[in-house]
Amino acid sequence: MxxxxxxxxxxxxxxxxxxxxxxxxxxxxxxxxxRKVMRVLDPACGPGLWLAHFAAQGAEVAGSDIEPSAIEQATKLLPKRGVRVMVGDMRRPPDELGADFNCVINLDNSIGHLADYNDVAEHFASIRQRLAPRGVYLVGLALRERTDTIPEGVVYERGPIDIPGGGFAALRTESLGLQPKTRCERIRQIIITANVKDTPTVIAEQYDLLTFTFEMLKDILMAAGGFELLGCYDATDEDLPSKPFRKGAGDVLLVLRRADDMQKRTGKKLGKKMGKKAAAKSPKKPTTSATAATPTRSRTAARSTRRT
Ligand SMILES: C[S@@+](CC[C@H](N)C(=O)[O-])C[C@H]1O[C@@H](n2cnc3c(N)ncnc32)[C@H](O)[C@@H]1O
Structure with a gap:
């Protein structure tokens, strides 16, 4: 939690x-x-900030999140027409959300919150089933090799900022680096608030996010049914410049499409080797000792921009 x-x-x-x-x-x-964006799914939508962006463009939007209070907020925030949001696990978003999405969006290494690589493979397989022909999946994730290191330190700071409804808040997110056994990046986050209604004055939490070796990711995507890579972008820069898709690329935004949709050879096929390797090597995340609270190293491109 x-x-x-x-x-x-x-x-x-x-x-x-x-x-x-x-x-x-x-x-x-x-x-x-x-085509233009018509139907959008965010399988870890939080309070629906990205769904709101696409709803404002006239798209039908759907989202789920494991956190009921986030869904409550999304329900308040989003328009009523053309919107479906509900509590659900991104391993398999609720069937009631529908299918045939021409855009699935899941930024910020939210898939890093899953417990292990089997869960990630289940997630990609279920997203693949929901994609419309020629639909795309925009997914943020962290590519790190076994020998990579992440320097410990502040990755993001924000505030103090005024909070609508009153009060103010500041946030600091730090990386404690890659954990050698699990290859997870350990994140520590502190949010301090003053006079914000129904909100603790301090939220301090620590959690681990999955990272992916290049080969492991390719195996997972193949095990999930196969995807084509259409683009790879640097998720640490809000401009989203293109970035080579390669080992240790770091925080990236990938644009994927179902492999069987590939008519022309415009993309790079992901997962040449069919592999159960990824699943077999799937360490479980340790339960973190989140003594205070817990949440996100929100790594939307925006959020990891200020890695310092
Ligand atoms: C970094 S936030 C991203 C929220 C939203 N997509 C955005 O970009 O603002 C990660 C979200 O993943 C959700 N989450 C974590 N594990 C989940 C799971 N197994 N299934 C669905 N949502 C999950 C969290 O509750 C949180 O809202």
Missing amino acids: HTFYQQSGLYCAIFAPTKLMRNSIDRVLQMHLT
Whole structure:
């Protein structure tokens, strides 16, 4: 359980995507979609900030999140028409959300919250089933090799900022580096608030996020049924510049499409070797000793921008 994710008003105030980030995502979608965005799914939608962005463009949007209070907030935030949101696990988002999405969006290494690589493979397989022909999956994740290191230190700071409804808050996110056994990145996060209604004055939490070796990711994507890579972007820069898809690329935004949709050879096929290796080598995350609270190293491109 992540306490920060339960504080949806606070989350919205701190992590609302910037105009630059919204424009960058729109640009990436225009590059890879032949049609405009019609139906969007966010399988870890939180309070629905990205769904709101696409709903404002006239798309039908659907989302789920494991955190009921986030869904409550999304229900308040989003328009009623053309919107479906409900509590659900991203391993298999609720069937009631529908299928035939021409855009699935899941930024910020939210898949890093899953418990292990089997869960990630289940997630990709279920997203693959929901994609419309030629639909794209925009997914943020961290590519790290076994020998990679991540320097310990502050990765993101925000505030103090005013919170709608009163009060103010500041957030600091630190990386404690890659854990050698699990290859998870350990994140420590502290949010301090003053006079924010129904909100603790301190939220302090620590959690681990899965990272992926290059080969492991390819195996997972193949085990999930196969995807084509249409684009790879640097998720630490809100401009989302292109980045080579390679070992240790770090925080990236990938644009994927179902492999069987590939008519022309425009993309790179992911997962040449069929593998159960990934699943077989799937360490379970340790339970973190989140003594205070818990939540997110929200790694939307925007959020990891200020790695210092
Ligand atoms: C970094 S936030 C991203 C929220 C939203 N997509 C955004 O970009 O603002 C990660 C979200 O993943 C959700 N989450 C974590 N584990 C989940 C799971 N197994 N299934 C669905 N949602 C999950 C959290 O509750 C949280 O809202």
